[in-house]
Amino acid sequence: MSVTSSRKGTAGRKPAVSRDAIIAAALKLVGPHRSVSTLSLREVAREAGIAPNSFYRHFHDIDELAVALIDLAGRSLRQIIGAARQRATTERSVVRSSVETFMEQLGADEKLLHILLREGTVGSDAFKQAVERELQFFENELCADLIRLAKANDARLHEPALTAKAITRLVFAIGATAMDLPREKHPEITDQLAVMVRMIVAGSQTMAQNRAIRP
Amino acid sequence: MSVTSSRKGTAGRKPAVSRDAIIAAALKLVGPHRSVSTLSLREVAREAGIAPNSFYRHFHDIDELAVALIDLAGRSLRQIIGAARQRATTERSVVRSSVETFMEQLGADEKLLHILLREGTVGSDAFKQAVERELQFFENELCADLIRLAKANDARLHEPALTAKAITRLVFAIGATAMDLPREKHPEITDQLAVMVRMIVAGSQTMAQNRAIRP
DNA sequence: CATATGAATACACAGTTGTATAGACAACCG
DNA sequence: CGGTTGTCTATACAACTGTGTATTCATATG
Numbered sequence: 001m002s003v004t005s006s007r008k009g010t011a012g013r014k015p016a017v018s019r020d021a022i023i024a025a026a027l028k029l030v031g032p033h034r035s036v037s038t039l040s041l042r043e044v045a046r047e048a049g050i051a052p053n054s055f056y057r058h059f060h061d062i063d064e065l066a067v068a069l070i071d072l073a074g075r076s077l078r079q080i081i082g083a084a085r086q087r088a089t090t091e092r093s094v095v096r097s098s099v100e101t102f103m104e105q106l107g108a109d110e111k112l113l114h115i116l117l118r119e120g121t122v123g124s125d126a127f128k129q130a131v132e133r134e135l136q137f138f139e140n141e142l143c144a145d146l147i148r149l150a151k152a153n154d155a156r157l158h159e160p161a162l163t164a165k166a167i168t169r170l171v172f173a174i175g176a177t178a179m180d181l182p183r184e185k186h187p188e189i190t191d192q193l194a195v196m197v198r199m200i201v202a203g204s205q206t207m208a209q210n211r212a213i214r215p
Numbered sequence: 216m217s218v219t220s221s222r223k224g225t226a227g228r229k230p231a232v233s234r235d236a237i238i239a240a241a242l243k244l245v246g247p248h249r250s251v252s253t254l255s256l257r258e259v260a261r262e263a264g265i266a267p268n269s270f271y272r273h274f275h276d277i278d279e280l281a282v283a284l285i286d287l288a289g290r291s292l293r294q295i296i297g298a299a300r301q302r303a304t305t306e307r308s309v310v311r312s313s314v315e316t317f318m319e320q321l322g323a324d325e326k327l328l329h330i331l332l333r334e335g336t337v338g339s340d341a342f343k344q345a346v347e348r349e350l351q352f353f354e355n356e357l358c359a360d361l362i363r364l365a366k367a368n369d370a371r372l373h374e375p376a377l378t379a380k381a382i383t384r385l386v387f388a389i390g391a392t393a394m395d396l397p398r399e400k401h402p403e404i405t406d407q408l409a410v411m412v413r414m415i416v417a418g419s420q421t422m423a424q425n426r427a428i429r430p
Numbered sequence: 431c432a433t434a435t436g437a438a439t440a441c442a443c444a445g446t447t448g449t450a451t452a453g454a455c456a457a458c459c460g
Numbered sequence: 461c462g463g464t465t466g467t468c469t470a471t472a473c474a475a476c477t478g479t480g481t482a483t484t485c486a487t488a489t490g
Contacts, residue, residue, distance in 0.1 A: 011458040011465045035337045038253070040447060051469050053449075062448090118336040121391050122250050128395060159410060166411040170381060173388035176336055180343060195374060196381040196415075203418025228437040228486040255477065266439050268479075277478090 019058045022048045023068055027111050032180060036066045036115055037123040066123065067130045073116040074134035080105045080113075081141055094149060095197050099171070103190045106175055107183055117176040139168045146201070158207035166200050234273045237263045238283055242326050247395060251281045251330055252338040281338065282345045288331040289349035295320045295328075296356055309364060310412050314386070318405045321390055322398055332391040354383045361416070373422035381415050 025048035030036055041062050045052045059065045084101040088094035106113050120131035143164035150157050157163055171193060178189045240263035245251055256277050260267045274280045299316040303309035321328050335346035358379035365372045372378055386408060393404045 011456095011463095014457065015467065017468095033339070037337075041449090042447065052447095053470090054468055056449085057467060121333040122252075122337055124248070132392070158414070162407055162410055163414065165407070166385060166414060169388040169392075170385050173384040177347075177384075192377055192380070195377055199373070199378065199381060199415050199418035199422060200411075201418065202421045203414035203416065206417045206421045207414060226433095226435045226488045228435085230437065232438095256479090257477065267477095268440090269438050271479085272437060 015057070017048055017050050017054075019068075022050075022055070022058055022065065023072065025049075026065055026069060030069075030111055030115065032114070035122065036069055036119050037127065039065070063124050063126055066119075066127055069115055070119070070127070070130040070134065073112040074130075074137070076105075076109060076112040077116060077134060077138060081138065085145070088145075094145070095201065096194050099190055099194045099197060102171060102175065103178070103186055103193070106178060107186055113175075114179050117172055117179060120172075135168060135172065139164050142168060150205075155205050156208040157201075157204045159204070163200060163204040167197055170196060170200070230272070232263055232265050232269075234283075237265075237270070237273055237280070238287065240264075241280055241284060245284075245326055245330065247329070250337065251284055251334050252342065254280070278339050278341055281334075281342055284330055285334070285342070285345040285349065288327040289345075289352070291320075291324060291327040292331060292349060292353060296353065300360070303360075309360070310416065311409050314405055314409045314412060317386060317390065318393070318401055318408070321393060322401055328390075329394050332387055332394060335387075350383060350387065354379050357383060365420070370420050371423040372416075372419045374419070378415060378419040382412055385411060385415070 022044060026036070026039060026044050029039055029043060029047055039062065041055050042052045044062075044065065045055045048055075059068070080101055083105075084098040087097040087101060106117075116131060116134060120128060120135070139161075143160050146157060146164055147160050150160070174189065174193050174196070178186060181189070237259060241251070241254060241259050244254055244258060244262055254277065256270050257267045259277075259280065260270045274283070295316055298320075299313040302312040302316060331346060331349060335343060335350070354376075358375050361372060361379055362375050365375070389404065389408050389411070393401060396404070
């Protein structure tokens with residue numbers, strides 16, 4: 001996967017720093033007050049310990065680095081989803097445990113999830129599309145889970161896809177604001193978020209019932 | 216309010232460009248691919264037709280300009296709220312008309328609302344706090360409306376404040392993504408958003424009922 | 431009118447940025 | 461071994477940034 005290991009016997013000097021090392025350097029620079037879109041090529045190169053021009057050997061653009069970061073964050077997100085799914089068994093706990101897992105990861109992972117949460121609204125088109133792709137993925141997984149859960153509980157959902165979209169966007173929006181808050185507030189926000197998600201699910205079920213009764 | 220009109224009879228030259236003119240110039244520069252936080256002092260001054268240093272006569276920082284822009288956008292948002300309230304009479308139409316007004320303004324106003332929607336996640340702390348203030352305002356107004364509506368319909372809400380928060384964050388999140396889409400998609404998004412909001416309201420009412428029946 | 435005073439300016443400076451060019455180094459192949 | 465090839469570095473450039481200092485300009489007041 002990395003550049004260092006993908007050399008297929010061709011001649012030439014071995015790369016001193018791997019593509020992943022540059023990504024790691026960029027990750028060290030981003031923080032609550034530093035967005036990926038404001039990273040400069042020279043800055044990243046300096047942090048990685050290479051000459052500015054060497055950057056081009058690994059990425060064509062600085063935007064390409066940004067997209068790579070988002071992809072990485074996306075993989076982290078999928079891991080979260082997997083963990084949440086393993087912990088989710090009953091209907092009562094699926095909302096709670098999913099939200100909890102999300103917020104826990106938000107506190108632990110710091111950087112990666114932050115990128116995904118906050119950089120969706122700024123940056124180039126390629127940038128936004130990369131984030132949107134990850135959100136769509138999250139949304140689709142959630143939609144499948146919702147349908148599966150509804151069936152197990154003999155309940156019906158009004159427009160499951162829309163329900164999933166609402167939950168996804170809400171969780172990410174609330175998560176984005178939670179990032180800037182001190183960690184002590186996270187439990188409170190987790191509670192609030194769980195209630196909010198339950199509202200959406202309950203509303204979707206209620207609307208499905210009404211639609212069925214009075215078409 | 217403006218600098219030009221607040222001169223209290225002291226000696227000295229009249230300001231050539233008003234503070235508002237600089238704000239207008241900054242507004243001309245922001246767009247779907249240009250965030251307020253990336254505006255440079257020189258760039259704004261150039262657009263306003265003044266020397267770079269003259270900027271300091273009106274704003275201490277470039278961040279101060281950003282906050283002024285957010286305040287302006289906030290006033291625009293309050294106007295939207297007012298318009299939506301006037302159009303909202305029955306329960307059926309209050310969600311629909313509010314969402315419609317919001318999306319209409321999103322298409323018409325372009326710049327101002329965009330700032331409020333997208334710049335909340337990046338920038339300095341003063342920046343974020345200014346946006347958060349406006350969101351809180353929106354949230355409080357909405358909460359009052361929700362309670363009023365629930366009373367009129369003999370319904371109850373589960374945690375009205377949380378309900379308002381969920382709706383607010385969702386509307387803003389969806390609105391932020393809608394900005395980047397072509398205007399033809401706006402009607403579709405408006406429909407989706409209206410359904411989502413109704414889900415939250417319905418869920419809040421359902422949860423209030425269940426809580427009342429089975430405490 | 432003269433003068434004080436605030437506004438706007440011109441110029442300068444040190445810093446940063448992205449990138450072009452050219453050379454030095456190291457690994458592989460024949 | 462020599463040659464080829466790809467990677468890295470050094471240097472340089474023009475454009476840009478924020479801001480400091482000194483100067484000019486216009487105005488209200490004495």
